[in-house]
Amino acid sequence: xxxxxxxxxxxPVPTSADVARLAGVSRATVSYVLNNNTTxxxxxxxxxxxxEAARDLGYVPHAxxxxxxxxxxxxxxxxxxxxxxxxxHQQVVSExxxxxxxxxxxxxxxxxxxxxxxxxxxxxAELRPVAVVVPPALSLTPYGxxxxxxxxxxxxxxxxxxxxxxxxxxxxxxxEVGACAVRHLLARGCRRIGVVAPADTxxxxxxxxxxEGARRAAERAGAHVEPLPLRYDxxxxxxxxxxxxxxALDAVFxxxxxxxxxxxxAFQDAGVEVPGEVALVGADDLMLGRLLRPRLTTVRAxxxxxxxxxxxxxxxxTRPGGPPEHHDLLRARVVPRESG
Amino acid sequence: xxxxxxxxxxxPVPTSADVARLAGVSRATVSYVLNNNTTxxxxxxxxxxxxEAARDLGYVPHAxxxxxxxxxxxxxxxxxxxxxxxxxHQQVVSExxxxxxxxxxxxxxxxxxxxxxxxxxxxxAELRPVAVVVPPALSLTPYGxxxxxxxxxxxxxxxxxxxxxxxxxxxxxxxEVGACAVRHLLARGCRRIGVVAPADTxxxxxxxxxxEGARRAAERAGAHVEPLPLRYDxxxxxxxxxxxxxxALDAVFxxxxxxxxxxxxAFQDAGVEVPGEVALVGADDLMLGRLLRPRLTTVRAxxxxxxxxxxxxxxxxTRPGGPPEHHDLLRARVVPRESG
DNA sequence: TTGAAAGCGGTACCAT
DNA sequence: ATGGTACCGCTTTCAA
Numbered sequence: 001x002x003x004x005x006x007x008x009x010x011x012p013v014p015t016s017a018d019v020a021r022l023a024g025v026s027r028a029t030v031s032y033v034l035n036n037n038t039t040x041x042x043x044x045x046x047x048x049x050x051x052e053a054a055r056d057l058g059y060v061p062h063a064x065x066x067x068x069x070x071x072x073x074x075x076x077x078x079x080x081x082x083x084x085x086x087x088x089h090q091q092v093v094s095e096x097x098x099x100x101x102x103x104x105x106x107x108x109x110x111x112x113x114x115x116x117x118x119x120x121x122x123x124x125a126e127l128r129p130v131a132v133v134v135p136p137a138l139s140l141t142p143y144g145x146x147x148x149x150x151x152x153x154x155x156x157x158x159x160x161x162x163x164x165x166x167x168x169x170x171x172x173x174x175x176e177v178g179a180c181a182v183r184h185l186l187a188r189g190c191r192r193i194g195v196v197a198p199a200d201t202x203x204x205x206x207x208x209x210x211x212e213g214a215r216r217a218a219e220r221a222g223a224h225v226e227p228l229p230l231r232y233d234x235x236x237x238x239x240x241x242x243x244x245x246x247x248a249l250d251a252v253f254x255x256x257x258x259x260x261x262x263x264x265x266a267f268q269d270a271g272v273e274v275p276g277e278v279a280l281v282g283a284d285d286l287m288l289g290r291l292l293r294p295r296l297t298t299v300r301a302x303x304x305x306x307x308x309x310x311x312x313x314x315x316x317x318t319r320p321g322g323p324p325e326h327h328d329l330l331r332a333r334v335v336p337r338e339s340g
Numbered sequence: 341x342x343x344x345x346x347x348x349x350x351x352p353v354p355t356s357a358d359v360a361r362l363a364g365v366s367r368a369t370v371s372y373v374l375n376n377n378t379t380x381x382x383x384x385x386x387x388x389x390x391x392e393a394a395r396d397l398g399y400v401p402h403a404x405x406x407x408x409x410x411x412x413x414x415x416x417x418x419x420x421x422x423x424x425x426x427x428x429h430q431q432v433v434s435e436x437x438x439x440x441x442x443x444x445x446x447x448x449x450x451x452x453x454x455x456x457x458x459x460x461x462x463x464x465a466e467l468r469p470v471a472v473v474v475p476p477a478l479s480l481t482p483y484g485x486x487x488x489x490x491x492x493x494x495x496x497x498x499x500x501x502x503x504x505x506x507x508x509x510x511x512x513x514x515x516e517v518g519a520c521a522v523r524h525l526l527a528r529g530c531r532r533i534g535v536v537a538p539a540d541t542x543x544x545x546x547x548x549x550x551x552e553g554a555r556r557a558a559e560r561a562g563a564h565v566e567p568l569p570l571r572y573d574x575x576x577x578x579x580x581x582x583x584x585x586x587x588a589l590d591a592v593f594x595x596x597x598x599x600x601x602x603x604x605x606a607f608q609d610a611g612v613e614v615p616g617e618v619a620l621v622g623a624d625d626l627m628l629g630r631l632l633r634p635r636l637t638t639v640r641a642x643x644x645x646x647x648x649x650x651x652x653x654x655x656x657x658t659r660p661g662g663p664p665e666h667h668d669l670l671r672a673r674v675v676p677r678e679s680g
Numbered sequence: 681t682t683g684a685a686a687g688c689g690g691t692a693c694c695a696t
Numbered sequence: 697a698t699g700g701t702a703c704c705g706c707t708t709t710c711a712a
Contacts, residue, residue, distance in 0.1 A: 010660065013468075013492045015705055026683045031707055041681065058490040063466040064404035064413075065705035068688050073404075080449070082438065084430065097451040098422065109420070109449035111437040126403040128353075150398040152353045234630060258627065265631040287572060287598065288628060291605040320350065355689055366699045371691055379692095381697055405689035408704050 014057040023053035030054070034061070067128070072152065076105045076313065077129035079120065081137040082113025086206035087284070088303050089135060089159065089172065092329065096133070099310025105130070117141050125151035131313050136160040136174075137205045140167060155316035159329075161209050168316065169326045170309060174206045174301070175213025180332035181253040181281045181299045182217040182225070185340065190251035190279055193218060194228045196259050207255040210283065214253055228252070230259060234266070241266035250278060251340060257282035257289045260296055264339070279340030294338035304329045354397040363393035370394070374401070407468070412492065416445045416653065417469035419460065421477040422453025426546035427624070428643050429475060429499065429512065432669065436473070439650025445470070457481050465491035471653050476500040476514075477545045480507060495656035499669075501549050508656065509666045510649060514546045514641070515553025520672035521593040521621045521639045522557040522565070525680065530591035530619055533558060534568045536599050547595040550623065554593055568592070570599060574606070581606035590618060591680060597622035597629045600636055604679070619680030634678035644669045 016034075020027045025046060032040045033050040053059075067073040078093060085093070097107045110127070112120045121144030124132055132153050134140045140158055142165040148156050149166075156167040163169035178195070185193055197211045211227060218225040226249060230236055240263070254260040260282030267274050274280050274294060282289055282298040289296030309329075316322075356374075360367045365386060372380045373390040393399075407413040418433060425433075437447045450467070452460045461484030464472055472493050474480045480498055482505040488496050489506070496507040503509035518535070525533055537551045551567060558565040566589060570576055580603070594600040600622030607614050614620050614634060622629055622638040629636030649669075656662075 010492075010494075011490065013490065016707095017705080027706075028683060028685095028708075029681090032682090035707085037707090043681065046681080058487055060462050060465040060487060060491050062408070062468060062705050064408045064468065065688090066707075068402070068404045068408055068690095068704095069706045069708085071688065082434070084434065090424065094422070094424065098453060101451060101454065107451040109451070111441060111447040111449070113438060114441065122400050125400040128402060128404065147398055147400060150351065150353065151400050152350075154350075232627060234627075261628060261631055288601060290574060291601055356691095357689080367690075368692080368700080369698060372698090375691085377692090383697065386697080402689050405704090406691080408688095408706090409690050409692090411704065 014059045016059070016061070018057055019050065019053045019059050022057060023049040025050060073128050073130055074105045075127060075129045076100050076107050076131045076133065077124050077127060078107060078109045078133050078135070079112040079124060079138055080109050080135065083137060083205070085135050085137055086174070088206075088301055088330065092159070092172070092303055092306050092309070093135075095306030096310055099307045100313065103310060103314045105314075112138060118144055118147075120144070121147045124148060125153070128152050130317050131155035132157065133313070134158045134160070134164075134167075136172060140164045142166060154320040155313050157313065157316075163324070163326055166324060168312075168324045170312075171326060171328050172303070172330045173213075173328065174209035174330070175216070176330060177206075177283055177299050177301050177332045178210035178213030178215070178253065178255070179217035180213075180334060181210075181283065182214045182221075182223070184297075184299075184334045184336070185251045185253065185279060185281060186218070186221050186223055188251075188279060188340070190223070192224045192226070192249045192251070194226045194247065194249040194252040196228045196230045196252060196254040196263060198232060198255060198259060199229050200232050210255045230263070232259065232262065234262070237262045237266035238269065241270035241272055244270065244272050244278070251281070252278060253281045253283075255283055257284050257286040257296060257298055260298070260339075261288055261292060264292060264296070275338065275340045281334075281340045285335050289337070292339070297337045297340045298335050300333050300335050302331045302333060304331075354399045356399070356401070358397055359390065359393045359399050362397060363389040365390060413468050413470055414445045415467060415469045416440050416447050416471045416473065417464055417467060418447060418449045418473050418475070419452040419464060419478055420449050420475065423477060423545070425475050425477055426514070428546075428641055428670065432499070432512070432643055432646050432649070433475075435646030436650055439647045440653065443650060443654045445654075452478060458484055458487075460484070461487045464488060465493070468492050470657050471495035472497065473653070474498045474500070474504075474507075476512060480504045482506060494660040495653050497653065497656075503664070503666055506664060508652075508664045510652075511666060511668050512643070512670045513553075513668065514549035514670070515556070516670060517546075517623055517639050517641050517672045518550035518553030518555070518593065518595070519557035520553075520674060521550075521623065522554045522561075522563070524637075524639075524674045524676070525591045525593065525619060525621060526558070526561050526563055528591075528619060528680070530563075532564045532566070532589045532591070534566045534587065534589040534592040536568045536570045536592060536594040536603060538572060538595060538599060539569050540572050550595045570603070572599065572602065574602070577602045577606035578609065581610035581612055584610065584612050584618070591621070592618060593621045593623075595623055597624050597626040597636060597638055600638070600679075601628055601632060604632060604636070615678065615680045621674075621680045625675050629675075629677070632679070637677045637680045638675050640673050640675050642671045642673060644671075 285300035625640035
């Protein structure tokens, strides 16, 4: 079609007025037709003319103008931080997106890396979202919550481990994963448990709470938990394995199966026997755990389906009010195999 | 603060008019002050009063109103499909986001799963983005490109393997990964090469082009490529390994290191020797490849840094025109280890 | 059945 | 130095 190189003055963007002019009707009529507004009766002939004109011009309505006029949006904002979230969260986002789309919301992920929490909240509020879902890696202050509410957000939801004053919380508490692993190891008689906490940025968001959960579960039973910082790096793992015996630990929980594999390999190279000398438990139930020898015992975090979450958001939007609710989206379960 | 349960009539969202009233000035003055507009000279006292009023009211400007007035946005739209993109793309997105933020663009990821390509393009156009970056998994038709351009998008960029008529293309051609693997295997004397192409949805986006690239490279050399469909599943891998010898292949390229691990384990359980009987090459250079025995030879896809991409977008936005450019973002390189 | 016009919130021109 | 006001594109009464 338009083979011409772009003009220095680009063709103006067609508006509903242009459509009206081309179809020989008023802007009001254009609006009625294109929105299938049934309260007004428009003749079939006019309908056709308007639609044709819109198509010919390549007319697309201006979302900002529309929502400005309407006084509200159907935008659900999902801020995203600089580093990607843990996989279970990704899955929630993906399902949530689909569920909200079905309910006719517009889901927008908004890059907010590098902003201070309150700045970020203001930036989100500028978009006048009807709901905001804050991921675990980003923080929302009570002030931020207030700004969003005052700017018209009918649902403010956090997905982190700890709820924010006044916001609804859908807790994905990764601490339960660590706690679950430790309880399993305690049941098997382990008393001195190392927890591999990656220093890595990518893994950090889920690792820190998992370590925390492990620690608390151990404390409650009077057992010992020792944090083992480890880079995702063969040399670092070999180093850890080399001086293993002097730590006198009888079990390790790695916050992730991939770290478990790394450590398992290092143990094997160093002659430390798994599970004989040390029990090993990973997390996330990745396929690779099944392929290792010994097969890897792991903790699987199961996420509640996100469709109800989408419906909760919709309910909050249509009927706001009621006290903040807290739900737990995550349930942890041990998948026992051979390593521990 | 507002401990009261939400009123049936929620407090109205404060506007610049409210700020003006509270500060005892006009809306114009409010605008000047809050935008640090230097062309107008505003007394320091007034400035302070306005800022204070804005803070007290929790005023946040309305992005839609602003861009409506301005006639343009600084929104760069990154549509996202239903299934997540391959990791290298994720990285590009993440860097791109940071780069564009530095250039003062607003990056918005817009969930577009389940829409037909042309519908999707219209939905994108409604947001009047100044630039659109279409990921590999989504398709853009020439019509879609035209709609976006007509609605004011100054840069339309595709990241897929094949360029779209009239759009700028930043090619991330995964075919090169497959071709690279095959060339390596050919150089080592292999002539009958199996290519594991996951039936899985998650891996499919990058796997299909990788298979395609492998095929073409083999054809050129008169070698044979045999696609090996494989689910990410131990039983399926065992099945493949059990009847391995009758296929008489001397090499396998798996479109991903994880599949390579799966297959390697199956080979070992079935007594097929790697690399003695069959050479094995993976892709993506995951850490686990280094941990396998034999260590996994792999193809690493290196992505050009995204900062220049952000700058390209900025250049296209500020000075549109010029013919569509094509850049290649991906370079593949073999990391030779022990498996093939 | 259709059209004229007000107004959503913010910006920028032109007065004062 | 500040205020009045037109206008961006769209929807929605109200009148014809």
